[in-house]
Amino acid sequence: MLKLQAIRDGKEAITTALKKRNFDATSLLDAILELDDKRRATQTKLDATLAESNKLSKEIGMLFKTGKAQEANVLKEKTVALKEESKTLGDELNTAAEELQTLLYQIPNVPHETVPAGSTDEDNEEIFKEGEIPTLVSNALPHWELAKKHDIIDFELGVKIAGAGFPVYKGKGARLQRALISYFLDKNVEAGYTEMQVPHLVNEASGLGTGQLPDKEGQMYHVGEDDLYLIPTAEVPVTNLFRDEIVNEKDFPICYTAYTPCFRREAGSYGAHVRGLNRLHQFDKVEIVRVEHPKNSYTALDGMVEHIKNILRELKLPYRVLRLCGGDLGFTAALTFDFEVFSTAQDRWLEISSVSNFENYQANRLKLRYKDENGKSQLAHTLNGSSLALPRVLAGILENYQTEDGIQIPEVLVPYCGFETIG
RNA sequence: GGAGAAAUGGCAGAGUGGUCGAAUGCACUAGUCUUGAAAACUAGCGAGGGUCACACCUCCGGGGGUUCGAAUCCCUCUUUCUCCGCCA
Structure with a gap:
């Protein structure tokens, strides 16, 4: 499997090198980069949601400890929406990551520069x-x-x-x-x-x-x-x-x-x-x-x-x-x-x-x-x-x-x- | 095949619902000291994502669930150990 970072850095070079295998990677690589962007964007959103949840949970813990149960219950309600959102984002992330993996598996290794072109x-x-x-x-x-x-x-x-x-x-x-x-x-x-x-x-x-x-x-x-x-x-x-x-x-x-x-x-x-x-x-x-x-x-x-x-x-x-x-x-x-x-x-x-x-x-x-x-x-x-x-x-x-x-x-x-x- | 117990960082081993990515010891790395080494002392020391760099997020065998919150509770799978049975 090629490294994602390598594809980000050198899409053109990889495409050219793979031509020696008679393998046209253009559309696959584009799809990979697009999915990768999506994956990262989703990850960022998910991270922010989880960070918010974590913060609230800590506050709730503090409130319970200091006997402010009522205030805690107010905060609890706020977490419901966050929980749903992180569930959705998590599913999206998994789907994107799996699709990305499937695509990456389809790309053969990049031939060394000394590999001659040819088909048989x-x-x-x-x-x-x-x-x-x-x-x-x-x-x-x-x-x-x-x-x-x-x-x-x-x-x-x-x-x-x-x-x-x-x-x-x-x-x-x-x-x-x-x-x-x-x-x-x-x-x-x-x-x-x-x-x-x-x-x-x-x-x-x-x-x-x-x-x-x-x-x-x-x-x-x-x-x-x-x-x-x-x-x-x-x-x-x-x-x-x-x-x-x-x-x-x-x-x-x-x-x-x-x-x-x-x-x-x-x-x-x-x-x-x-x-x-x-x-x-x-x-x-x-x-x-x-x-x-x-x-x-x-x-x-x-x-x-x-x-x-x-x-x-x-x-x-x-x-x-x-x-x-x-x-x-x-x-x-x-x-x-x-x-x-x-x-x-x-x-x-x-x-x-x-x-x-x-x-x-x-x-x-x-x-x-x-x-x-x-x-x-x-x-x-x-x-x-x-x-x-x-x-x-x-x-x-x-x-x-x-x-x-x-x-x-x-x-x-x-x-x-x-x-x-x-x- | 049957019965029971367990799985935490490189290793050992604490941790039974919040301030735990996780005490402590060993190992390792760097520094001090030393002619050098050892010892002692000081500091650092898991992986992955993300970022220019931070922040932040995930991971305590795997997967799922309960909960505002899970290493900790529940379900399930896998593996290991002990005892019994069988066997090259």
Whole structure:
């Protein structure tokens, strides 16, 4: 959510910047400013009425105490009208505040100045590429074929248990998953992130805090009876640890990492490009989350990008980094870098990580603040990134590491797996 | 699942209808003293709205009600604790 003050101060600049998202904010912003004026005017009136009431109440108290009951009763009558008025004004104020909130929720974050204009993933800007694309055996297979051949992932069995998009990992497949989780967590802890274990279900307030609610309800599984949501990413529970908190400036940078399963309903989109592990309803992910001083958040973002580069280098996977264009940028992000691994067997790039700075957009919803040097509360910046999403890393490893003699396990993972090859 | 108790500022903890945004202690910040630190002393020290700045308004777990007036009384929800039951 954008800060109201920011809209008051820079409506034009915000409108211009949001054009990069192909989002026309003109009428929304005007409506917001108008409602804000109304809200403040109502507040002022209400305050004056309440002040008058408070004064009278005090006088009545004094009169009763000094035994002047009659005079007190005269004053009492005067308060009746004030009471009615403050009730009316209070209702008006609440309505205005709610409407204002609804409108504010509809405005996406303002893109960073470096975000390129554009509407689809075609317009994303490749800023870095590294790693050798291997030459595969002539009969190279995509990962879903490999999974079947070596009996390490069973998609049909998952259909029986839950449905499409819920794979069952078997034997070395399961062990490789566990190895990847441990490896990623270890890398993150080594880089200074504190490991956390968090709930996999969250309440509505948490969904609102990080921006999945109110409008992306359909993407999360909802447990109606208890009104809880299955998390679509660890970002939600981890970032919400800081909801309604005022952190100490000295505590920056705050760096957390967590492994969680992620649940996504992902309505729609079926076909060849979502085969196998490419798109799932349940998958595993290790996430990194940072809370930063505003002046350091972009340095932190660069640091996160470098950290993920290091992991991919160690895994020896060919990858590239993209700066997302305005049209592809998530609703709450100001700047996002996507990481993609090249899948030789599928002959396409697979997104395996997304690293974003939300600036104070989430913090404003979360009421996540810190005290500045003058003792004033300021909104912090939040960032997060996947390090990494398991299924597509797994797909990338299976496909890029296939040889005549089966699938080789990347060297760094061997100590975690306890085996060197599959097949 | 059943019975009882409770929820107040960063923490602990007073406050049972008016002068209470709230005593006191601890913690924290600044100053005095000190070579420095500690101790002692002095001052400050919740959040949000509003204002150029004041004023002023709101908030004592959430929501609703009674009253001229609510941290205090009533209803309701949530959470925590104790006891019993069940259980990985």
